[in-house]
Amino acid sequence: MNAKKLVISGLAITLLNAPYIQHIDTAFAKGQPAVKTQSSLIKYDLSAKQAVQIAAVFAKSASYVQAGGSYKTGEYKTFSYKGETYRYLSAAIDTKKELLAYLQKSLTSAAAGQFIKSRGIIEYKGKLAQVEADGGSLLQWEKSAASLVKSEKSKKIYRLSVPLGETKEKQAFLAEYQYIEKIGWKLSKEPVRDHYAENIDSQAVYLAAEWAKATSYIQAGGANKPGEYKTFLYNGKTYRYLSGDIDTKKEMMGYLMNTMTNLAAEQFLKKSGIIEYKGKLAQPEADGGSLLQWNLAAPKLVKTEKNTKVYRMTVPVGETGEKAVFITEFQYVSSSGWRISKEPYRDLDIPGNINPAFIFFKYLLVDSKVSQDQFLDPASFNVEQFKTGIKKLEIRALNERARNRLQVEYTAAFYVELESGYKGSLKNGINQMYFTVQPAGEMQFKIAAAGDKPYLIKK
Numbered sequence: 079m080n081a082k083k084l085v086i087s088g089l090a091i092t093l094l095n096a097p098y099i100q101h102i103d104t105a106f107a108k109g110q111p112a113v114k115t116q117s118s119l120i121k122y123d124l125s126a127k128q129a130v131q132i133a134a135v136f137a138k139s140a141s142y143v144q145a146g147g148s149y150k151t152g153e154y155k156t157f158s159y160k161g162e163t164y165r166y167l168s169a170a171i172d173t174k175k176e177l178l179a180y181l182q183k184s185l186t187s188a189a190a191g192q193f194i195k196s197r198g199i200i201e202y203k204g205k206l207a208q209v210e211a212d213g214g215s216l217l218q219w220e221k222s223a224a225s226l227v228k229s230e231k232s233k234k235i236y237r238l239s240v241p242l243g244e245t246k247e248k249q250a251f252l253a254e255y256q257y258i259e260k261i262g263w264k265l266s267k268e269p270v271r272d273h274y275a276e277n278i279d280s281q282a283v284y285l286a287a288e289w290a291k292a293t294s295y296i297q298a299g300g301a302n303k304p305g306e307y308k309t310f311l312y313n314g315k316t317y318r319y320l321s322g323d324i325d326t327k328k329e330m331m332g333y334l335m336n337t338m339t340n341l342a343a344e345q346f347l348k349k350s351g352i353i354e355y356k357g358k359l360a361q362p363e364a365d366g367g368s369l370l371q372w373n374l375a376a377p378k379l380v381k382t383e384k385n386t387k388v389y390r391m392t393v394p395v396g397e398t399g400e401k402a403v404f405i406t407e408f409q410y411v412s413s414s415g416w417r418i419s420k421e422p423y424r425d426l427d428i429p430g431n432i433n434p435a436f437i438f439f440k441y442l443l444v445d446s447k448v449s450q451d452q453f454l455d456p457a458s459f460n461v462e463q464f465k466t467g468i469k470k471l472e473i474r475a476l477n478e479r480a481r482n483r484l485q486v487e488y489t490a491a492f493y494v495e496l497e498s499g500y501k502g503s504l505k506n507g508i509n510q511m512y513f514t515v516q517p518a519g520e521m522q523f524k525i526a527a528a529g530d531k532p533y534l535i536k537k
Contacts, residue, residue, distance in 0.1 A: 122231055124255055124263045126224035129236040133253050136184035136265055137219040143181070144197065144211060147171050156210065157202065164200070164207040172205045186256055186264045193268060216243035224253075232257035237272055271415055278387050278408060278416050286391060286406055287372040289337040289418050293346065294368060296334075299361065300324050309363065310355065317353070317360040325358045339409055339417045346421060369396035377406075385410040390425055403427065424517040426486040430476070434525045435488050435513035439473040454516065454524035467500035474508065480534040485516040485526060487534040503530065 142148070147168030156165045171177045177199070181190035199208045218241040228235040234255045239248045249271065256266035295301070300321025309318045324330045330352075334343035352361045371394040381388035387408045392401050402424065409419035430436055434452035441448035442465050450461040475491040490511045494504055514533045518524040527533045 122257055124234045124257075126226065126236065128263065129224045129234070129253065129255060130220065130222045130238065132184050132255065132263060132265060133222060133238055133251075133269060134219040136269070137215065137217065139181055139184060140193070140268075141215060143167070143171065143177070143193075143199075144208075146208065157207070159200075159202065159207075163210050164202065165210050166202075167199070167206045167208065174201065174206065177206060182264070184265055185268075186258060186266045189264070189266055189268065196268070216245075217241070217249065218243065227252065233266070234263075238269065281416055282377045282387075282389050282391070282406070282408065283373065283375050285337050285408065285416060285418060286375060286377075286422065289422075290368065290370065290372040292334060292337055296320070296324065296330075296350065296352075296361075297364060310360070312353070312355060312360075316363050317355065318363050319355075320352075320359045320361065327354065327359065330359060335414070335417070337418055339411055339419045342417070342419050342421065349421070369398070370394075370402060371396065380405075386419070387416070391422070423483060426481055426515075426517075428486065428515065428523055432523065433476065433488070434515055434523050435490055435528075436473065436476055438513070438525065438528075439471060439490070439492060443468065443471055452525050453528075454518060454526045459525070459528050464502065467497045467502055468494050468504070469497055470495040479512065479532060480536040482534060485514050485534060487512060487514045487532060489532075 146154075146165055147170055149168045153168060154165065156163055158164070166172055167177070171180050174194075177194060178187070178190050181193055185193060197208060199206055201207075219238075222238040222240045224236045224238050226234065227237050236253050236255070238251045238253050240251060241248055251269040252272045253265060253269040254267045255263050257263050299307075299318055300323060302321045306321060307318065309316055311317070319325060320330070324333055330347065331340070331343055334346060338346065350361060352359055354360075372391075375391045375393045377389045377391050379387060380390050389406045389408070391404050391406050393404060394401055404422040405425050406418060406422040407420045408416045411417050438449045438452045438461075442461070446461050446465055449465075450456050450459075453459050470493075472493045473490065474493055475489075477489050479487045479489045481487065490513060491508055492511070493508055494506065496502075496504060496506050511528060511530060512532045513525050514527040515523050516526045
């Protein structure tokens with residue numbers, strides 16, 4: 079009985095293994111090692127989890143290097159080189175061989191070399207050094223979500239969605255990986271922001287706030303160091319040089335293009351009256367600053383195209399409780415991401431209670447000075463002359479007739495009763511006038527033109 083069991087058991091083993099043995103024989107008959115196809119697939123496989131792990135190692139390494147490494151007591155030393163203050167890297171990574179070995183835990187050899195170059199690391203008196211700077215980042219790479227974008231035999235591209243600290247926001251990156259024989263998968267390039275994949279809604283307020291900060295900084299002349307502020311006369315105007323960090327066209331454009339397209343930056347410079355004088359940028363003396371709190375803006379998407387998004391942004395005005403509404407256009411720029419493509423401009427959907435045409439009629443017979451103040455140029459319209467001989471006035475309708483990017487025109491229908499002997503152009507009963515209105519401040523609109531004929535071309 080036991081013998082039979084053994085025979086059956088042995089037979090079962092033989093039968094179960096027969097296909098495997100047959101497969102090996104076939105493989106060797108073809109001159110190929112067994113199970114090569116399966117092992118090749120495993121070798122070239124890079125899972126989402128592995129992609130995240132490699133990126134997290136790189137992020138940790140990059141932060142470590144940017145901080146200079148980990149210094150022992152008395153090891154931190156600096157020196158001056160070409161006008162900059164440099165510090166030596168800590169002993170563990172202060173030679174090129176050591177630094178490359180450290181970086182190649184997550185990067186290919188070429189990518190490690192490029193990283194060193196991009197960080198401005200130099201060799202000075204036999205040791206590596208870098209300009210003094212801080213390391214660290216809020217990005218939580220180890221918590222990234224990875225999705226495969228492109229796959230080749232020895233190359234993979236993943237899109238990583240990386241949490242930004244405890245903000246509940248995420249940033250998207252494209253990470254390119256390369257398989258190195260006998261080593262494994264490494265990043266072949268430093269991960270780059272994939273702005274187009276990110277939700278522009280979350281960036282719109284940030285970009286607008288940074289734009290406002292940058293333009294205010296420039297309008298104030300920058301941040302002059304002691305003794306740096308200098309003025310000169312040019313064409314009868316007093317100009318001041320901009321501070322050293324933005325006093326060349328290259329520096330200025332680089333600064334502006336953090337938030338604006340190249341064209342928008344050029345237009346801003348032209349509008350700001352910035353000139354180049356004796357090799358440096360200068361501007362007419364003026365003050366910067368604004369009560370607009372762009373960082374607290376509420377965005378609403380109003381138009382979208384392939385590479386363009388248009389938002390209506392409601393911006394608080396200081397602590398006044400008032401809000402100003404702007405139209406802000408964003409354009410996607412390859413290699414840079416979303417940028418403001420036009421200087422934000424006031425939304426001309428003007429509430430009735432602050433419409434200067436409405437205020438003009440409301441106060442005409444009560445306080446004509448208020449009516450006069452509604453004009454951009456008070457001398458352009460004689461309010462006292464206009465109201466002379468009017469006994470009664472009622473505004474019946476105020477409707478938009480036409481608009482362009484900067485102005486909106488209204489047709490006003492109003493009823494008047496006139497004194498006998500009235501010598502003006504009005505008639506008893508219903509009359510009509512046209513008012514062209516434009517922004518004149520953060521929560522102000524003024525009448526640019528008024529008369530019995532339209533001013534704007536109706537589209």
